[in-house]
Amino acid sequence: MITENERAVPPADPSTDLAAPPAPRVRWAAVVTFLLVAYGGGWLIALPLWRSGGLANPLFLPLGLAVMLTPTLAALVATLVVVRPARPARFLGLAPVRPWRRTAGYALLGFVGVQVLGLLAIGLAWVLGVTPVHLAPGTWPSLVSMQLLGLLVTVAALGEEIGWRGFLLPALRPLGTGRALLLSGLVWGPWHAPLVLLGYNYGTTNPSALIMMTVTTILMGVLFGWLRLRSASVYPSAFAHGALNASGGTLLAVFVPGAAGVAPSVLGWVGWLVVALVVVALVAARSFRWARPGAATS
Template identity: 45%
Template sequence: MTAEPDSRTGVDDAVSAEPAATAAPSPAPDTAVRWPAVIAFVLLACGLAWAVALPLWLGEGLRSPFAGLVLPAMMLTPAAAALVVVFAFRVPARGRARFLGLWPLRPAGRFVLFLALALVVPVLVVVATALLAGALGLVRLDLVGFSGYAAQLAASVPAGSALPPVALLVALQFVALPMGAVVNSVLALGEELGWRGWLQTALLPLGTWPALLLTGVVWGLWHAPVILLGYNFARPDVVGVLLMVGGCVAWGVLFGWLRLRSASLWPAVLAHGSLNAVGGIVFVLVAAGTTPDLGLVGPLGVASWAVLAVVVGVIVLIRQFRPGALAAPRTPAVTPTEGEPR
């Protein structure tokens, strides 16, 4: 969807002080989806994901010694697919950094604000998900003694080893989250360059909501090679894939909004890194002897969908999805050739 540019979008509107007859024209954004490029991107991203995950399928699955290399490598496949279609299909033909959201990083105040939101909101959503699941009886929590986390620590060290107070260790887990988010953002960029950078932007002519939802569906299906091995939900079947699609659609709306509202890819990258960093926090909060069902109470589980629905609902109610608030990517003005007025 193309929004009318205004001071809130942070998108430069190439305006010339010269008369209209001599000014270089500013081309309009694409008004139709370039479906051949979109189909090529989806097939390439998913095909590369299956190819990268093949050693796990031919070996011991997620217990394979190669899993620690395969999973991070798989996160780079959407970026590889995006780069191929950018240069092979020339979508876009120019203004590629702006199209992908890599540049410019302005206005600075808004950019920093959305980076802060990207860092904090996923942590709040995941913690709220655990609290909601506990309130609904989907999982037993211990928010005082953190007995489940204490049991994990005791099992990881030799018997009789002295450990710091578990409450201090829990606090350190939360203190370390910003650094964890930044570290995880390095690999998250590989995904976000493809999903929110290229695919969502390419689908925007369909409208904001169709672009957000379709991008989330593709993102979820892309995970199939590892979900069908039991990754995330321990459900190596179609139910696991559907849970992943639901989680990716829910989070994809939030990440996509960050991308559009900030006119930059980087808040979505940091939000993805923050989600990956806080994803295991439910295991810190559960009571001893409890094995949480991540399909229900995990960061991508059903309870998280409800929390994210509330978050997105608030964003809608405060009119942050209105066209004037969203910065639609634009291609830059044509550079005049030599001898033409600038």
Template identity: 45%
Template sequence: MTFSTNAPRTRPAWGAILAFVVLSCAIAWLVALPLWLGDGLAEPISGVLLPVMMFTPAVAALIVTFAMRVPARGGRARFLGLWPLRPARRVVWLMVLAWLAPPVLVALSILLSAALGWVQLDFTFAAFAAEIEKALPPGTPAPPVVAIVVAQLASIPLAALFNSIFAFGEELGWRGWLVPALRPLGTWPALLISGAVWGFWHSPIILLGYNFGRTDITGVLLMIGGCVAWGILLGWLRLRSASVWPAVIAHGSLNAAGGMIVIFAAAKPDLALAGPLGAAGCIVIALVIVVLLITGQFRQQPELADAPGRLLSPPRS
């Protein structure tokens, strides 16, 4: 695929962008409302509502696509990164990278957390075994904890693919629609703004204590920071491949590997520091971004389609 430098530039469709952000957040709050009216994340229905909430960005993207016609008919599949998948070799290679890299980055964030004293590791898995015993009915013998740990770690690649089904609901909105909609602003504004929106969208459950255990604005700010960091990598996959599918798989892989720290921690960790979306994860992601910058990976972008469906050349960052 050639990298055009003469394709037309367009202005962002701000009306559609605003509508997308408002719709995705409003529908997410609507889905999470039963949790707020009940026992929060302890509500039995939370196991259903959280996956449903993941599809609200896709719903918002489809509304602005078909109701506001952004992008215009004829270039929608290309704009959203659904099709065509070419050059096939690059897309497939980036899908494999997206599948395997997030667990490695999460593992590195755990090691960094241990090195910085943010978490103490326990390879006897005593704390993890205690949590398993709490989850079992009284009197039920627990299987050997080592066997459970091995099974958990071995299942991450398969869980990543399963989680990608739900991650698609988010990625069709964030990296499928929003990133290319913002791309006329430049690569970095598109990645940073879309990441911030992604983080803010989590507010209905973050304010209930999800992820960081903080039920105030600090939890939301922590989520925004983590999503901006990971959003740069997922956005890079989107722009580098001109396809949404690598970002979908990377999101699913991150969700599958995100709980690894609970397995290895000697006590309940502070995820604001030691979690994959906390300080340790952001440091690891920042190092990866520096490597991508040094190697020119953010400058190498194939053409995307703009909102009217025309080819849009990579903007100067």
């Protein structure tokens, strides 16, 4: 006989807990739904930019921010319509996780760590003779402003992270951690096409820019994914993403004023070397494992 108390407790749902065993297979219907909404929504929103003005279109900023929200829309559609987990917020890494200091610590690590990677890329570029380094006027105000901008941009970056690390990474978990990290980063890159092919990020409309962006997203996706795995939360990767968006151009303007191209940044080949070394170190330390999130409040 089933008592009233037993009837009130829902069965365990592994899809809501990164510490639970992964589902036996990838829910490809959910993954395809996510990609169709994210990619289709991005192109649909960016269409006015392609029809008139490109990056010079006065609507570029609001439309660009709207594009960043399409992965969240896609994640919500795929999660609520196809996957339908018992705890959607927890599945997407949005539920508060205890202890709070764990999430806060990884958020701080992501926010500061990405900026350190940018500085290391500039330093390596100088050592390799790729570019000279000298401080531009107004260094400290620029660096302080970069922190404030990074915190502000984190709000928009969360719109991407709920999709790529909140939904897609756990959805691909049955493939194995390594494959899930690499594949989620791989499909994250071409999603940037509506803006990158207009000249955003790399300053060229050549399709090679999209290839470079994809290399960047694979490498940075591993690091952002590591933050997601270790914290069982999507917020640390959002802070890291916000810092990336805010610091890339600012660090070059401060330390390499007048630099041609993005080679000395994490968007370029010197930065790729720095990020790859960090990834290798994390792999060697066997640090890529799914965290036990403890008690979530929702």
